Amino acid sequence: MSTEMTIKQYLDQKVELIEAELLESIPGIWNIPETLRESMMYSLMAGGKRLRPILMLAAVEALNGSTESAIPVACAVEMIHTYSLIHDDLPAMDDDDYRRGKLTNHKVYGEAMAILSGDALLTHAFYSVVQAYRIYEVPAERVLDIVEDLSRLAGAPGMVGGQAADMQGEQGLTRLEELEYIHTHKTSDLIVFSLKAGGHLAGANPKQLQALEKFGYNIGLAFQIQDDILDLIGDEKKLGKPVKSDEKQQKVTYPYFVGIEASQAKMNELVEQGKQAIINAGFPYSARLLELADFIVQRDR
Amino acid sequence: MSTEMTIKQYLDQKVELIEAELLESIPGIWNIPETLRESMMYSLMAGGKRLRPILMLAAVEALNGSTESAIPVACAVEMIHTYSLIHDDLPAMDDDDYRRGKLTNHKVYGEAMAILSGDALLTHAFYSVVQAYRIYEVPAERVLDIVEDLSRLAGAPGMVGGQAADMQGEQGLTRLEELEYIHTHKTSDLIVFSLKAGGHLAGANPKQLQALEKFGYNIGLAFQIQDDILDLIGDEKKLGKPVKSDEKQQKVTYPYFVGIEASQAKMNELVEQGKQAIINAGFPYSARLLELADFIVQRDR
Numbered sequence: 001m002s003t004e005m006t007i008k009q010y011l012d013q014k015v016e017l018i019e020a021e022l023l024e025s026i027p028g029i030w031n032i033p034e035t036l037r038e039s040m041m042y043s044l045m046a047g048g049k050r051l052r053p054i055l056m057l058a059a060v061e062a063l064n065g066s067t068e069s070a071i072p073v074a075c076a077v078e079m080i081h082t083y084s085l086i087h088d089d090l091p092a093m094d095d096d097d098y099r100r101g102k103l104t105n106h107k108v109y110g111e112a113m114a115i116l117s118g119d120a121l122l123t124h125a126f127y128s129v130v131q132a133y134r135i136y137e138v139p140a141e142r143v144l145d146i147v148e149d150l151s152r153l154a155g156a157p158g159m160v161g162g163q164a165a166d167m168q169g170e171q172g173l174t175r176l177e178e179l180e181y182i183h184t185h186k187t188s189d190l191i192v193f194s195l196k197a198g199g200h201l202a203g204a205n206p207k208q209l210q211a212l213e214k215f216g217y218n219i220g221l222a223f224q225i226q227d228d229i230l231d232l233i234g235d236e237k238k239l240g241k242p243v244k245s246d247e248k249q250q251k252v253t254y255p256y257f258v259g260i261e262a263s264q265a266k267m268n269e270l271v272e273q274g275k276q277a278i279i280n281a282g283f284p285y286s287a288r289l290l291e292l293a294d295f296i297v298q299r300d301r
Numbered sequence: 302m303s304t305e306m307t308i309k310q311y312l313d314q315k316v317e318l319i320e321a322e323l324l325e326s327i328p329g330i331w332n333i334p335e336t337l338r339e340s341m342m343y344s345l346m347a348g349g350k351r352l353r354p355i356l357m358l359a360a361v362e363a364l365n366g367s368t369e370s371a372i373p374v375a376c377a378v379e380m381i382h383t384y385s386l387i388h389d390d391l392p393a394m395d396d397d398d399y400r401r402g403k404l405t406n407h408k409v410y411g412e413a414m415a416i417l418s419g420d421a422l423l424t425h426a427f428y429s430v431v432q433a434y435r436i437y438e439v440p441a442e443r444v445l446d447i448v449e450d451l452s453r454l455a456g457a458p459g460m461v462g463g464q465a466a467d468m469q470g471e472q473g474l475t476r477l478e479e480l481e482y483i484h485t486h487k488t489s490d491l492i493v494f495s496l497k498a499g500g501h502l503a504g505a506n507p508k509q510l511q512a513l514e515k516f517g518y519n520i521g522l523a524f525q526i527q528d529d530i531l532d533l534i535g536d537e538k539k540l541g542k543p544v545k546s547d548e549k550q551q552k553v554t555y556p557y558f559v560g561i562e563a564s565q566a567k568m569n570e571l572v573e574q575g576k577q578a579i580i581n582a583g584f585p586y587s588a589r590l591l592e593l594a595d596f597i598v599q600r601d602r
Contacts, residue, residue, distance in 0.1 A: 119423065150427070
């Protein structure tokens with residue numbers, strides 16, 4: 001059974017499943033300008049850890065739900081994540097030429113097409129969510145809860161808000177709270193969405209949903225602190241981007257405020273408290289979900 | 302009663318209603334970076350004909366449905382329209398400094414914020430749609446039909462696809478069919494959405510939905526042909542942008558292929574056929590909807 005797999009095998013299996021589904025996620029019969037379709041698929045299939053969809057599937061499994069019916073929503077969150085990377089990399093934003101060792105979307109397809117394929121992926125994510133209802137007959141009310149969560153957690157009060165604060169913060173953050181606002185919204189919110197959507201799909205009770213939210217918030221922030229640390233001390237090849245790129249851009253990171261040791265301690269505390277929330281809420285099969293939290297703080301890229 | 306108002310009074314009344322709702326459409330209690338909120342509202346409240354939400358409300362009225370419960374969806378389509386204008390105006394796209402006589406979003410807030418506020422408005426549109434279910438208790442299945450239609454008609458196979466084809470077409474269109482593809486997707490699709498959403502909200506039968514779709518397709522294309530004509534012969538002050546701006550950009554328009562007279566004839570034919578579809582499908586109160594179709598071809602801005 002799945003609990004006998006190592007975490008590495010589990011992750012590999014899920015990545016394979018998700019990438020196979022992403023490959024089919026834009027209907028072939030749709031009449032879409034060829035370059036737009038190519039540009040969307042270029043970034044959607046450009047690799048990455050697929051952490052958000054994996055967390056969603058693990059949340060469904062923790063509740064003994066149907067992972068099959070979660071697939072369209074798992075694809076949706078990866079579309080949102082991908083669009084956010086395409087737009088973040090634009091010259092007017094972070095102006096990055098490479099992402100995961102590959103040329104960024106606008107370096108291949110031009111800025112205008114990169115803007116449009118980001119817009120298209122963002123819009124298509126909502127189409128994909130609806131397919132959980134259309135194809136797998138997930139109750140309409142649950143799917144609307146998911147649409148609403150996605151629109152909030154990926155939108156102005158969520159991920160986009162975090163990105164806007166990050167941009168403005170480049171003129172200088174002075175308080176740790178400002179950085180936590182950015183990390184929470186830029187990173188945690190979409191992780192919270194992934195876990196809550198898993199909960200909605202598998203019919204979680206309110207206590208379980210609340211635990212998934214807390215777990216997501218905590219591991220999201222931990223993930224981002226780890227990112228900040230790796231960017232200072234990590235191995236360039238493993239990361240696929242130049243180490244200290246944040247420092248070079250004079251970006252304020254978590255270790256900047258409290259140092260590396262206290263950052264690591266904070267990260268571990270967040271993960272432990274997140275896991276405790278899951279344990280207290282009584283999930284039937286939470287082992288894998290808890291293991292994923294540990295994986296996040298132990299990863300080296 | 303409403304049928305006794307002139308079309309001008311009807312439009313003014315609806316614009317007032319829609320703008321009052323748009324003003325309240327982003328919850329005040331949400332913690333959103335102030336500049337992002339400002340930038341979103343700047344473009345959302347920058348005027349315009351509000352044609353898409355008005356068509357939606359007129360479709361609801363034609364079926365004797367509740368216009369109140371349609372308000373969140375009417376706001377949503379205006380958010381989508383607004384985001385598309387913000388992104389279209391960007392330097393990497395059409396590079397416009399003015400829109401409706403006001404500075405474009407990126408001229409006021411910078412490119413990065415303009416990209417983000419477009420993303421935020423696009424995402425928030427889906428939140429707004431869900432409120433038809435949450436606040437006005439429109440059945441969940443109908444609201445999911447609307448979410449799905451919006452994600453398709455505003456996305457890669459719809460509006461964004463039209464925009465991508467338009468951009469690529471700037472290197473030279475050679476056939477009228479290519480221009481019709483662009484006009485259909487860039488303009489008609491969102492009008493089709495507006496009318497179909499009105500139908501879904503008011504419980505239209507399949508024949509009525511099909512008629513709304515045909516009507517929307519036809520008046521959308523007519524609207525765009527009229528736009529092309531006005532851009533050649535219209536009055537600069539009324540349009541709020543320099544006349545012949547398309548020509549200066551060497552943009553291929555409908556009159557370019559068939560001349561102004563044949564363009565006008567095509568436009569009138571589209572409107573007549575669209576109206577006929579509505580008449581044949583048997584709507585209880587379609588007078589205003591039919592009148593709006595005429596308004597579209599008679600407008601001078």
